[in-house]
Amino acid sequence: MKNRIYGYARVSSTDQNLDRQLDALERFPVQTNLIYADKASGKDFRRPQYQRLLRRLREGDVLVIKSIDRLGRDYREVLDEWRRITMDKRVAIVVLDMPLLDTREQPNGITGTFIADLVLQVLSYVAQVERENIKQRQAEGIASARLRGVRFGRPTLERPDSYRDVIKSFEGGEVTRQEAAMLLNVSASTFDRWRRADANGYDRSPSVRPL
Structure with a gap:
């Protein structure tokens, strides 16, 4: 052939x-x-x-x-x-x-x-x-940006002004976990993270996902 x-x-x-x-x-x-x-x-x-x-x-x-x-x-x-x-x-x-x-x-x-x-x-x-050099430069750039306070990922959603009142209602048994999250216009998992942050003494919340 x-x-x-x-x-x-x-x-x-x-x-x-x-x-x-x-x-x-x-x-x-x-x-x-x-x-x-x-x-x-x-x-x-x-x-x-x-x-x-x-x-x-x-x-x-x-x-x-x-x-x-x-x-x-x-x-x-x-x-x-x-x-x-x-x-x-x-x-x-x-x-x-x-x-x-x-x-x-x-x-x-x-x-x-x-x-x-x-x-x-x-x-x-x-x-x-x-x-490999490109990857290293990218990693070094990210590390340098973090040292300068640059935050990556989705923007943080701050707790609304009504957060403390809703927490009191939740802890008093007036509203359920899901109802509290709906009142704050966030997901139930975000509401849980906020509560855990409060328990640990943190004032800043992680990035969250609105409903």
Whole structure:
């Protein structure tokens, strides 16, 4: 059977457009009927079209992708997929955005596998470190904001002026828990949290959910 050239494209959400990747694959050229595409989050790696593609790949075939991150969501996953395709299935990979990442056999009989693997290791590691740095900067920013008194989440709903009167009515058995919450226009669970805060000597209430 003649070796085939396949293409794979992916976007991370259903509202993103695949056209740019598909156009690049077709210009390579990859036949339209040999292009597989997924619209799915990188966090969910159960990509049906990608799995179909893997089942179709045979030794000697070529897989073309626009960028290396189409293979996985992090450093480890990219390497795992790269090795599965190039080593286990013995399929060549061509990354259009990175000409060095081309494992096809060259006219002089030398394959680009060694150089491609080396470049891939470096690029994937750098990408992973950058993602970790972004997460660290975000965490540091949140911690710094909290030190400055910035509050996250929903705004706090203060106790209404009628709160003390309603509490007295509740404690005196004049109204039920649900009735007290309705009089204050809050949920019963919020009413309970306010009461617990009072018992613990707190003056400030947590974020609450109005009815």
